[in-house]
Amino acid sequence: MKKIVAALVVIVIAVIAWLAFGGSNGSNNGTANSSGSGQNRQPAATNSVTIQNFSFNPADIKIKKGIKVTWTNRDSTGHTVTENDGQNGPASQILGNGQSYSFTFNQDGTYHYHCTIHTEMTGTVTVAD
Template sequence: MCALLALVACTGNGNGNGANTTPGPTSTSSATPQGTEARITIKGFNFMPADLKVRPGEKITVSNFDSAPHTVTAKEGSAFDTGNIEGGQSATFTAPSKPGSYPFFCSLHPRMTATLTVG
């Protein structure tokens, strides 16, 4: 009987609490994890993050925390353009379907720049 008790006490996942938990899947991708929303924050006349990695066709929400309006506009071509996002407002756009690096800027404040990487 003692051997049976010892065997029962040793089962589990080795974390010391006897709970049988299985770790979830891990992601090696630098893109936004599945189930989370891709976001660009505008604050202090800066885009954060400065380099956002997303999946092709992913929805991206842009939140403007400045009082001035801003845009998220692809530098080349017409890959994306949010139009004016007033201070305190948000907008959503869809990442291009073609993988690549897409530099963007604020068309109202051209010194504001960042990059969207689609992979």
């Protein structure tokens, strides 16, 4: 019986380690995550998004209404933060390396956005009270 418990502990630790590793690495491949059935992208509670390696990091965030979100481009390539659905969401100019763009979300909702230059780059901001 003790052997079974020990084996379970090892498995749990392995799963935790795997999740931790996958969490820090998964951002490199946002398109694969969005189609994976078992891998829901869990929104991060932050108001700061880094644009790096042609992806928004974290891609999915959640904030309270009235919070200002800032995106900062760490790629040498230019990117934009452009809302998809015309909900008066973020609409940046092209951001060069090191440049930031901020947008304050004053209405509840889920805002999908992308980069107009690289349309495969996507993210969401969920705004709730």
